[in-house]
Amino acid sequence: MHQAARNATDSQTPDLYHLRDLLTDDERQVQDMVARWVDERVLPIIGECFEKERFPHELVPEMAQMGLFGPTFQDYGCAGLSNVAYGLIMQELERGDSGVRSFASVQSGLVMYPIHAYGSDEQKKRWMSALARAEAIGCFGLTEPDGGSDPGAMKTFARRDKGDWIINGAKMWITNGTQAQVAVVWANTDNGIRGFLVERGMPGYSARDIPRKMSLRASHTSELFFDNVRVPDSARLPGAEGLGAPLGCLTQARFGIAWGAIGAAQACYREALAFAKQRMLFGRPLSHTQTIQIRLADMLRRITLAQLLALQLGRLKDQGRLHHSQVSLAKWNNVRMAMDIARDARDLLGAGGISTECSPIRHQLNLESVITYEGTETIHQLIVGREITGVAAF
Ligand code: TGC
Numbered sequence: 464m465h466q467a468a469r470n471a472t473d474s475q476t477p478d479l480y481h482l483r484d485l486l487t488d489d490e491r492q493v494q495d496m497v498a499r500w501v502d503e504r505v506l507p508i509i510g511e512c513f514e515k516e517r518f519p520h521e522l523v524p525e526m527a528q529m530g531l532f533g534p535t536f537q538d539y540g541c542a543g544l545s546n547v548a549y550g551l552i553m554q555e556l557e558r559g560d561s562g563v564r565s566f567a568s569v570q571s572g573l574v575m576y577p578i579h580a581y582g583s584d585e586q587k588k589r590w591m592s593a594l595a596r597a598e599a600i601g602c603f604g605l606t607e608p609d610g611g612s613d614p615g616a617m618k619t620f621a622r623r624d625k626g627d628w629i630i631n632g633a634k635m636w637i638t639n640g641t642q643a644q645v646a647v648v649w650a651n652t653d654n655g656i657r658g659f660l661v662e663r664g665m666p667g668y669s670a671r672d673i674p675r676k677m678s679l680r681a682s683h684t685s686e687l688f689f690d691n692v693r694v695p696d697s698a699r700l701p702g703a704e705g706l707g708a709p710l711g712c713l714t715q716a717r718f719g720i721a722w723g724a725i726g727a728a729q730a731c732y733r734e735a736l737a738f739a740k741q742r743m744l745f746g747r748p749l750s751h752t753q754t755i756q757i758r759l760a761d762m763l764r765r766i767t768l769a770q771l772l773a774l775q776l777g778r779l780k781d782q783g784r785l786h787h788s789q790v791s792l793a794k795w796n797n798v799r800m801a802m803d804i805a806r807d808a809r810d811l812l813g814a815g816g817i818s819t820e821c822s823p824i825r826h827q828l829n830l831e832s833v834i835t836y837e838g839t840e841t842i843h844q845l846i847v848g849r850e851i852t853g854v855a856a857f
């Protein structure tokens with residue numbers, strides 16, 4: 464038997480191709496630290512959080528302490544890690560729950576990134592360290608009630624009024640909207656799309672959570688309302704001009720999701736394997752049957768391919784050679800892979816698999832959001848299609 468397969472326990476995913484050897488010491492250490500933390504702090508409580516629609520806020524200071532917010536930035540007290548290390552963090556967090564990974568994705572990729580990439584020095588000084596330490600929480604408002612796939616058609620509008628801007632409109636399905644001290648808000652203007660930092664408490668700005676979600680239940684998802692919100696020009700992100708600016712942020716978050724989905728799939732695979740080994744049916748463990756072995760082998764095949772794709776994606780990003788269509792293909796592939804595995808693992812667990820005491824049903828339901836947000840599967844297929852044909856068919 465192959466060494467990696469022989470060493471694998473039910474609590475690990477076999478590393479048949481020695482992919483760990485392709486990581487640096489730093490990357491391995493970061494992964495191990497976050498994996499341990501997820502095992503000890505997330506897994507014991509997350510089923511109940513999901514059931515009760517509660518985000519585990521008590522974990523946020525610990526995540527900040529470990530440097531999980533904005534870990535790739537070199538300044539503002541951030542760790543300056545590689546993009547592969549960032550991906551591994553997302554993978555381990557989502558092995559816990561997509562809602563926990565979402566929190567980190569939004570804070571790092573959708574709030575710290577635009578402030579770092581497009582913000583003024585004053586904006587960076589005010590927010591970057593505070594966001595890294597989670598003394599401030601941020602959210603990212605792009606999607607609107609009339610449709611998220613075509614953000615270029617947004618209706619939220621910011622008009623000039625002397626030196627200020629007056630923002631009117633609404634955003635929908637915004638992660639952490641009610642929790643955020645600062646919202647990165649994208650609005651149309653007479654000169655095209657611009658980004659603004661809108662702060663909690665500004666007159667005319669309000670947020671409320673969207674109830675009755677059957678997915679991402681351990682995460683706040685909100686609506687934002689802007690009723691003549693007056694912000695100074697210093698609240699505008701000076702380096703953000705046009706739709707390319709918010710789309711650039713999406714590339715960061717989609718990259719994290721391509722990795723995160725692997726974690727969700729691993730959690731489901733591990734649970735299915737452990738169950739198949741101990742479940743006695745027809746006088747033998749379930750794992751001794753051919754079809755169960757084929758299903759488990761197929762899960763491992765898909766996870767391994769997704770890992771290879773994510774690793775090369777990360778190395779390309781570290782080398783500055785990443786194109787957003789590569790991120791689209793990886794997000795599409797890896798989330799679809801995770802959804803298929805979560806569904807199959809749920810079935811493999813039999814009736815017990817419908818309980819939140821098992822993770823596959825929770826991951827399966829969460830992945831319904833993950834396949835929709837940050838660009839639906841169809842949008843990513845069409846982005847790749849445009850890359851191949853040169854024709855936008857959206
Ligand atoms: P299009 O003409 O393609 O692009 C306009 C300009 O932007 C550039 N660009 C990008 N730049 C960086 N990264 C990307 N991913 C980019 N995609 C496009 C492009 O080159 C162009 O630049 P320029 O200089 O030529 O002007 O624009 P389009 O209107 O045709 O739209 C294309 C489309 C459909 C792909 C885009 O609108 C899209 O991606 N739609 C999906 C929207 C989406 O993903 N929304 C996500 C909202 S945030 C969220 O879901 C958070 S979930 C968080 C969590 O909890 O984890």
Ligand code: FAD
Nearest residue numbers: 603605606610611612636637638679832836837839841857
């Ligand atoms: P629509 O755009 O209305 O799409 C509906 C359907 O039409 C989809 O199946 C889509 O694939 C399909 N479709 C669209 N265009 C085409 C086409 N041209 N051809 C064929 N089919 C097409 N947004 C934020 O801005 N910030 C956040 O923090 C955020 N967090 C989220 C958290 C959760 C839990 C969820 C569920 C969503 C979140 N979103 C967020 C919103 C998310 O990005 C959008 O839901 C997503 O972009 C899709 O938009 P929509 O829901 O309006 O669907």
